[in-house]
Amino acid sequence: MTAPSPTNPVLPEQSGFVVELEQFSGPLDLLLHLIREDELDITDLPIAKIADQFLAVINELGLNQAADYLEMAARLLRIKAQLLLPRRLGDDEWEDPRSELVRRLLEYQQIRELVGWLQQAATRRAEQLGRGYAPPSPELPPAPLEIELNDLLAAAERVIALIPEPMLHRVVPRPLDVEGATARIQALLVAQEEFGWSDVVGARPSVVDVLSAFISLLELAKRGALRLAQPAPFAPVVIRRESPREAA
Amino acid sequence: MSPLAKLLEAALFAASRPLTLEELATLGPEAAGEGEGEEGGEAEAETRAALAELRGAWAGEDHGVELVEIAGGWQFLTRREYAEPIERAQFALRPRRLSPAALETLAIVAYRQPVGRLEVDEIRGVDSEAVLDKLVERGLIEIVSRGEGLGRPLLYGTTPQFLEILGLKGLDQLPRLDELSVALRPPAPAEPE
Amino acid sequence: MSPLAKLLEAALFAASRPLTLEELATLGPEAAGEGEGEEGGEAEAETRAALAELRGAWAGEDHGVELVEIAGGWQFLTRREYAEPIERAQFALRPRRLSPAALETLAIVAYRQPVGRLEVDEIRGVDSEAVLDKLVERGLIEIVSRGEGLGRPLLYGTTPQFLEILGLKGLDQLPRLDELSVALRPPAPAEPE
Numbered sequence: 001m002t003a004p005s006p007t008n009p010v011l012p013e014q015s016g017f018v019v020e021l022e023q024f025s026g027p028l029d030l031l032l033h034l035i036r037e038d039e040l041d042i043t044d045l046p047i048a049k050i051a052d053q054f055l056a057v058i059n060e061l062g063l064n065q066a067a068d069y070l071e072m073a074a075r076l077l078r079i080k081a082q083l084l085l086p087r088r089l090g091d092d093e094w095e096d097p098r099s100e101l102v103r104r105l106l107e108y109q110q111i112r113e114l115v116g117w118l119q120q121a122a123t124r125r126a127e128q129l130g131r132g133y134a135p136p137s138p139e140l141p142p143a144p145l146e147i148e149l150n151d152l153l154a155a156a157e158r159v160i161a162l163i164p165e166p167m168l169h170r171v172v173p174r175p176l177d178v179e180g181a182t183a184r185i186q187a188l189l190v191a192q193e194e195f196g197w198s199d200v201v202g203a204r205p206s207v208v209d210v211l212s213a214f215i216s217l218l219e220l221a222k223r224g225a226l227r228l229a230q231p232a233p234f235a236p237v238v239i240r241r242e243s244p245r246e247a248a
Numbered sequence: 249m250s251p252l253a254k255l256l257e258a259a260l261f262a263a264s265r266p267l268t269l270e271e272l273a274t275l276g277p278e279a280a281g282e283g284e285g286e287e288g289g290e291a292e293a294e295t296r297a298a299l300a301e302l303r304g305a306w307a308g309e310d311h312g313v314e315l316v317e318i319a320g321g322w323q324f325l326t327r328r329e330y331a332e333p334i335e336r337a338q339f340a341l342r343p344r345r346l347s348p349a350a351l352e353t354l355a356i357v358a359y360r361q362p363v364g365r366l367e368v369d370e371i372r373g374v375d376s377e378a379v380l381d382k383l384v385e386r387g388l389i390e391i392v393s394r395g396e397g398l399g400r401p402l403l404y405g406t407t408p409q410f411l412e413i414l415g416l417k418g419l420d421q422l423p424r425l426d427e428l429s430v431a432l433r434p435p436a437p438a439e440p441e
Numbered sequence: 442m443s444p445l446a447k448l449l450e451a452a453l454f455a456a457s458r459p460l461t462l463e464e465l466a467t468l469g470p471e472a473a474g475e476g477e478g479e480e481g482g483e484a485e486a487e488t489r490a491a492l493a494e495l496r497g498a499w500a501g502e503d504h505g506v507e508l509v510e511i512a513g514g515w516q517f518l519t520r521r522e523y524a525e526p527i528e529r530a531q532f533a534l535r536p537r538r539l540s541p542a543a544l545e546t547l548a549i550v551a552y553r554q555p556v557g558r559l560e561v562d563e564i565r566g567v568d569s570e571a572v573l574d575k576l577v578e579r580g581l582i583e584i585v586s587r588g589e590g591l592g593r594p595l596l597y598g599t600t601p602q603f604l605e606i607l608g609l610k611g612l613d614q615l616p617r618l619d620e621l622s623v624a625l626r627p628p629a630p631a632e633p634e
Binding site: 111126 | 261262264316325326327335339342343345349354355356358370371372375404413415416417424428
């Protein structure tokens, strides 16, 4: 028996990996290898022989720590034992204990055949190269939004911290009234070129007011209707009307 | 060439993946300044005509790249004879080869889709979770639905990118199972394990 | 075109960066099988000639793409008049149908809103952060509030656009859960984690 020797160290804790490193992609692959090597008839497997060989190989390769291989070894030994049991002559009910394994082997063999086909197709496709370099388009408009969502949410939290204590713990009972906030901001945008946070939410905002306002500000900034700026860290946010093609 | 054909040429040349007729049709009429307010069907017919024109122009021509039908769409690719020198000059890299485990898993997903992990495990005889995850990550398979039964398992199917890396027009170009030397059993009627 | 010009075309198309004349010259003679044992100067002259030939083939009004010299290197560029429509179509080129994963997530949000990511993860059995982000980006869901508890998780709800796309007047027009064949899990009775 000439099992290929492993070229890579075995990593017992990652059985999926072991299999890839070795020449065999799993216990079924190993079984097929043994069958092919000895030119055995797959539909009339000499189980005792195969089981012994299988055990020897997985010991040799250190695969006896991989669960998938162990399970197969156990299965082979069970079938071997079942075949040793005497059976009554002319028992129509008798089912060959090998049949399930044979079915799986045949199925797996077919998969291996498909693998060969896929590999060829992939190799052939790799003979043709696709477009490599896509130059950045000079036509791309600059991104309208300059503030990260996370930054803004962090800012929102800071704002919320200013809200009177009891309100903080109240569950927001309904979806935020973003529409209302949006309408308000849009009205302000029409009236003024630039305004501040408190113009939007008023002097004593609720949590709902604050979050609604922030979400609509975000949305409007994303659409390019306005620009948000903060002159300095923790400084009040300035909301400015965004006019298209503005020469700043 | 017509303006639309030239536009398609430009789009296909710029893209690093195949573009489908549907996608090309979104470029169409308005962009090329032809017609107005037409329905989707009309735009697609026009695109189809322009595509045929473009194909015609490229079929006879003598170029280093060619227009190829692949993965349900169209893509410019270099002619086979040039990949080797281009790679040798290190101007481009060929895609990494897939491991046997990955190909096995792909084969099973391709033929049994939609298929759950347990079935893949059973056919391969090994735990395939990591391989499936990697294939999802590489965009070659995706979760297409959920099965019935316990835990409503995720079911996988192949993506257009799977066809792309194999250079296939569609799944129907895969070999039929009865063309293989061994026959695969039909999908099992829920066998008790 | 000469073999060398075709090779240059393929290389310029496939290269992951613009290529200089010197770089292109390394492809040249041996690969195209022209001349032997020539000096660098000769190879470069040949490459220059082939490049001129290639440029000529792509010049004129009849193509959507042109060969352009930029910053000492050569590259294929989409003609100016086509660049803009292609750029514009980039948005349309994105898949227009939602993936099953996205639909699933959307359904959970629609029926359980306001709902946090952890609950979505738990229901779907996979990490849903990326999907949720994409849905927000597409304007189908939005952050509607923050939940109580550790880290005060973001809670998602559907947007008016979600209803619009589905052609619904309101959320109450969604089919009731018990009308669905595969019902989403009812709210769990506060399971201990």
